Amino acid sequence: MGWFGQKNKLKQDVNVKPLWVNCKNCKSHIYESEWIENLYVCPNCNYHGNIPSQKRIKLLFDKGSYKEMFSGIGPVDTLNFVDLKGSYKDKFEANKKKTGFSEAVITGRGKVNGISIVAAVMDFRFLGGSLGSATGEKILRATNYAYEKNIPLIIFSESGGARMQEGVLSLMQMAKTCNGIAKLNKKNIPYISVLANPTTGGVTASYAMMGDINIAEPFSVIGFAGRRVIEQTIGEKLPDDFQTAEYLLKHGFVDSIVNRKDMKNYLSNVLSFYNR
Numbered sequence: 640m641g642w643f644g645q646k647n648k649l650k651q652d653v654n655v656k657p658l659w660v661n662c663k664n665c666k667s668h669i670y671e672s673e674w675i676e677n678l679y680v681c682p683n684c685n686y687h688g689n690i691p692s693q694k695r696i697k698l699l700f701d702k703g704s705y706k707e708m709f710s711g712i713g714p715v716d717t718l719n720f721v722d723l724k725g726s727y728k729d730k731f732e733a734n735k736k737k738t739g740f741s742e743a744v745i746t747g748r749g750k751v752n753g754i755s756i757v758a759a760v761m762d763f764r765f766l767g768g769s770l771g772s773a774t775g776e777k778i779l780r781a782t783n784y785a786y787e788k789n790i791p792l793i794i795f796s797e798s799g800g801a802r803m804q805e806g807v808l809s810l811m812q813m814a815k816t817c818n819g820i821a822k823l824n825k826k827n828i829p830y831i832s833v834l835a836n837p838t839t840g841g842v843t844a845s846y847a848m849m850g851d852i853n854i855a856e857p858f859s860v861i862g863f864a865g866r867r868v869i870e871q872t873i874g875e876k877l878p879d880d881f882q883t884a885e886y887l888l889k890h891g892f893v894d895s896i897v898n899r900k901d902m903k904n905y906l907s908n909v910l911s912f913y914n915r
């Protein structure tokens with residue numbers, strides 16, 4: 640094989656999907672099959688990577704009990720937003736194609752160890768799990784369904800915050816979703832918030848922190864403004880573990896940290912406590 644042959648072979652090799660995943664925390668190489676089998680969690684350091692929302696749903700609900708709701712709701716480019724990278728419309732259409740769903744949150748109902756619940760599961764792969772008008776609408780409709788049917792609501796957050804391409808319409812979703820959740824309190828319907836990596840910006844500042852119980856996955860970054868912005872504003876260096884789930888637990892902002900493999904049973908235990 641001459642140089643050109645080798646070059647072509649190299650090109651083919653580059654196109655082969657890598658067989659391993661680099662853990663973002665301990666940097667170790669883990670076979671992709673092992674990583675997936677371990678629920679996208681590092682077997683060496685317990686770092687919890689992003690899990691596709693469909694897999695999270697499968698892990699959570701009893702077999703055959705899940706039914707997706709409000710799946711037809713998707714983003715609208717009301718502001719005709721365009722930036723240097725192109726139009727918002729092109730971006731969300733590309734994300735729809737990439738992920739196979741219409742928004743950064745999937746909403747549905749089903750049973751968790753026999754207990755009926757409504758869940759909204761965010762997915763970071765869709766525009767960074769950002770909170771747009773349709774994201775907020777789906778969360779509100781899921782919340783209203785919980786209210787009407789008197790069943791608990793669980794939201795899994797995984798988000799970079801408000802969706803900048805929708806401007807103030809995105810920020811409005813913070814008040815809209817919180818208003819829906821506040822209504823649940825009137826009927827004593829439990830709302831559990833699970834914070835995955837990362838939960839930041841407008842999502843942290845609204846429904847993600849409103850749970851009757853706020854649970855985090857290990858190593859999740861949870862915060863409002865970014866670390867650098869805060870350091871520049873207050874003129875002080877922040878602790879190394881600042882804005883981690885573990886730091887927040889220590890300071891009373893989350894109630895517990897739960898491993899992904901234990902999440903289903905933990906949630907049904909909490910819910911059965913409310914049901915007594």
Ligand SMILES: [Zn+2]
Nearest residue numbers: 662665681684
């Ligand atoms: Zn690791």
